[in-house]
Amino acid sequence: MTFILKTNQLTKVIEGKEIISNVNMKVKKGEIYGFLGPNGAGKTTIMKMITNLFKPTSGEIEIFGEKLTNTSYEILKRLGSIIEYPIFYEKLTAKENLELHCEYMGYHDKSAINHALQLVNLKNVDDKLVKHFSLGMKQRLGIARAIITKPELLILDEPINGLDPVGIKELRDLFKMLSKEYGITLLISSHILGEIEQIADTIGIIKDGKLIEELSMDNVRQLNTEFIEMIVTDCKRAVFVLEHTLSISNFKIIDEKCIRIYDSNISQSEISKALILKDVDIESITKKNNTLEEYFLKMINGDGKIA
Template structure:
């Protein structure tokens, strides 16, 4: 299999604390890899190690088939990135920031600036000083800067922070296009799991510095379970009726107002009717499929229990 990036037993310690532990990532060429984990799990530290901003304590990083070293300048030229909050020269315009970046990178295709400004929808504000940009505008400018040199590998740490729903959709479509039409491999982290679910080919889930799963999204989708979700404040009484009157034992109480029933031997209307006749006030009842968020939370829960 053709991997663009592989890490082998990657470890990072800050003083005596190990924040990344024996991580083995495998990112295939031409895919979108969703990197998931709670705050402080180690995602950003790993991304910084990949672009040589932080040195590993031990282990190896291989990119484009070559081991990453301190002098791997040509390798790093093939990578675009936004890691943590993008920083700009605030008193320069968006266009001037992009021009400066191109000069720094030795990239002299001036038409590329017009193209990326169009791609990230900054056409009307490119001549505005960056100090007057909103957070969402700065995120767009950061993405423009990351892709302007046509990198082969794009690393994006929370790139949709500060964007409204329309902006999020635009960036989602942009990333899909960059991967499909330009064959750019993308590593992206985000707290918005629904977005990762829509664009990722593979996901890696990290918790407490350990990569606890690396799995194809196709497999996650195949594992999706159908269930009936009931929203009611009478969840305790409803749970009693399900178990004792309807003989349903395969259900789970979520958030103290939701019951998810995985045993679907009874029709949704029959469950609803039985609960209403017993005086249960039902706010909503729907048939659903488990999501990436369900998979993610279940996996994190299991990793915490085994820790």
């Protein structure tokens, strides 16, 4: 298996405080790696170390099979990134900003500028100065700048900030296309777990500077249990029916109206019939699976184990 990015015992101490602790990440070539964690968990700090903006206190970073050092200029040419909020020359147009970027990157394919703008669907901006761009437009321009040199590894820190649902879907499709058709490896952090769930091949979960989990999305889906969720008007009465009429014990009360049943040997129709016969009103009853969000919250709020 080829890993395009690996970290070994990566640690960062700032003002005497260890904010990243012995992180061992492995990102496979060509995959989309979703990097998840609460605010302040250390995602951006790790991304800054990978792009050589921060120096590790200890540990190593290996990219394309080579150790990252202070003089890894050729390695960095093969990366594209957005770290935190993208900064531009505000009094220049989008194209002028991209031309400057290509110049200092030593990339001279002029046709790449229009192609990158098309990929991120940034239209009708030929004469518009960047200072007049919306947040979403600047985010699109940042992604265009990150992909314009056709990098082998693309590092995106919260790339869908400021975008509406249509823009988020467009970029989701773009990220998939960059991975599948261009063979680009993507490391993406995001707070929108539903989006990561739709595009990621692997997820890494970080908490308090420690990588507490790293596994494939296929494994997450296998770990997630199917259940029946029902919304009822009288939760106490419904619980009595489940326990004493149907002899079900494997269920969980979510709130005053919602119950989840994890017993796979009983059907929705059997549950509905029993509740109706006991005069329990059912607002809804559906079969569901746990989501990445629920898995993530179990990991972050628990002790690093699946509940």
